[in-house]
Amino acid sequence: xxxxxxxxxxKPRIAIAGATGRVGSTLTSLLAxxxxxxxxxxxxxxxxxxxxxxxxxxxxxxNPKTIADALRGADRLFVSHGSSLQQVANEIALIDSAVAxxxxxxxxxxxxxxxxxxxxxxxxxxxxxxxxxxxIASSVLRPSAFADILSRRAGGQVSTGSWTGAAGExxxxxxxxxxxxxxxxxxxxxxxxxxxxxxxxxxxxxAWTMPQIAEELSNLLGHPVVYKSRTLDQERTALLAxxxxxxxxxxxxxxxxxxxxxxxxxTTSTFEELTGKPPRTLQQWLSENIExxxx
Numbered sequence: 001x002x003x004x005x006x007x008x009x010x011k012p013r014i015a016i017a018g019a020t021g022r023v024g025s026t027l028t029s030l031l032a033x034x035x036x037x038x039x040x041x042x043x044x045x046x047x048x049x050x051x052x053x054x055x056x057x058x059x060x061x062x063n064p065k066t067i068a069d070a071l072r073g074a075d076r077l078f079v080s081h082g083s084s085l086q087q088v089a090n091e092i093a094l095i096d097s098a099v100a101x102x103x104x105x106x107x108x109x110x111x112x113x114x115x116x117x118x119x120x121x122x123x124x125x126x127x128x129x130x131x132x133x134x135x136i137a138s139s140v141l142r143p144s145a146f147a148d149i150l151s152r153r154a155g156g157q158v159s160t161g162s163w164t165g166a167a168g169e170x171x172x173x174x175x176x177x178x179x180x181x182x183x184x185x186x187x188x189x190x191x192x193x194x195x196x197x198x199x200x201x202x203x204x205x206x207a208w209t210m211p212q213i214a215e216e217l218s219n220l221l222g223h224p225v226v227y228k229s230r231t232l233d234q235e236r237t238a239l240l241a242x243x244x245x246x247x248x249x250x251x252x253x254x255x256x257x258x259x260x261x262x263x264x265x266x267t268t269s270t271f272e273e274l275t276g277k278p279p280r281t282l283q284q285w286l287s288e289n290i291e292x293x294x295x
Contacts, residue, residue, distance in 0.1 A: 013037040013073050014188055015103070017059070017094050018080030020048055022148065023109060026181035027078065027188075028054055034189065041070050041094075061090045064097065071101040076188050080109040083120040083251060091127045095134060104194065105137040107187045109180070112142045112201055114263050118254035137194055139187040143180045143202040144173040145255075145264050147285040150213070151292045153252070158217055158293040162226040166235040166256040171207040171265035176280040179204075179271055186274050200270050204279050207265040216283060220290050232257055 014031060018024035019040030031038045032051035041059045042048045048056050057070035071077065077098045081087045091108070098106055108131055110124040131138050157163035183202050192198070210227040217225040230238070232253055239249040258264055271279045286293075 011035055011037050012075045012189075013039065014076045014078065015039050015041055015057075015071055015074040015098075016078045016080075017041040018078070018082070018109070019050070019054075019056075021080055021082060022146065022177045023180045023184065024078070024080050026178050027184045030181060030185045031188070034185075036189070039070065039074065041067075061086065061093060064093065067093060067097040068101060071097055071103060074098070074101065074103050076105045076107070077103050078107050078109070078184060078188055083123075085247070087120065087123050088126050092130050095127075095131055099134050099136055103136065105139070105188075105192055105196075106131060106134075107139040107141065107184060109184065110140050110142045112144045112203070112264055112266055113258060116258075116263075118257065119251060121254075121258070132197060137192045137196040139192070139196075139198045139200065141180065141184055141187060141200050141202060143175050143183075144204065144266065145175070145259070146180070147174040147176050147204070147282060148289075149255070150174070150286075151289060154217075155292040158221070158225055161224060162228050163214075164228045164230055164235070164238070165210060165259075166230055166232045166253065167210045167227075167259035168229045169209050169211065170258075170260040171209055171262040172259045173203040173207040173265055173267055174282045174285070175202055175204045175271075176285050179275075179279045182275050183271055200274060201266065201268045202271050202274075202279075203266060203268050205267070205281055207262075207267055208282060210259070213282070213286075216286055217293060220286060221293060232260075 014036050016024055016028050019028045029051050032054055038054045040050050040054055040056045042056055059070050060066045079091055079094050081091050111121055113121045154163040214225045214227040236249055236253045
């Protein structure tokens with residue numbers, strides 16, 4: 001009969017890959033208050049702003065030995081990598097090094113969504129498939145759209161009274177990155193069996209259309225805000241004309257395509273079941289960050 005994983009020493013050692021990112025930074029702060037040893041894997045440990053008690057380990061993906069050294073003695077690993085052309089290779093390198101180092105449990109940050117050729121979801125699918133074949137316990141977090149994407153896509157436009165995109169009337173469920181970090185903390189700390197393979201679909205409390213978000217912004221700002229929809233081709237042309245790189249443009253247009261198709265409209269109760277508290281609402285996030293939309 002399988003026994004649940006026990007730490008090799010008195011306190012579990014948790015390695016965080018992506019500790020300076022949107023989810024990873026909050027997760028690192030949360031874990032700093034737990035009875036665990038936390039090591040932040042980062043390309044620039046000298047520049048990392050980490051909570052007291054958290055150590056930094058330098059990682060260079062061009063030098064595999066640095067990954068092995070950073071993971072030495074770790075019981076658990078959190079994997080989060082920003083969207084880039086190196087994401088698949090780098091996350092697989094982390095997974096393989098963790099297996100070789102004797103890490104017992106990997107938690108990967110992925111994304112809700114369908115099987116697709118669109119990036120970054122297609123990258124997550126490839127990485128998840130690789131992780132599933134490893135002789136190691138794994139937990140995959142599949143959050144819906146991050147609420148803070150709205151600040152990047154709409155923040156600079158809303159002050160003029162409108163913002164544009166290709167999402168149409170598609171329904172999108174947004175989740176606060178702080179809630180994703182809270183779920184990641186639970187997933188990392190929970191006892192699992194050595195052959196455990198878990199997946200968590202994490203969402204906010206409801207789905208929204210872009211016109212509904214525009215109406216909410218209108219109420220908060222005290223002036224009308226309108227969402228103007230255009231085609232995917234029109235959106236791509238506009239983003240390139242605004243100076244975005246082809247890579248970033250493809251990511252944004254692909255995201256709008258999934259928004260348009262309501263591919264990220266799923267609502268689950270997983271976050272509350274996992275953490276014991278309800279997820280933050282989009283209204284709350286907008287209210288807390290409304291100054292972004294006044295500029």
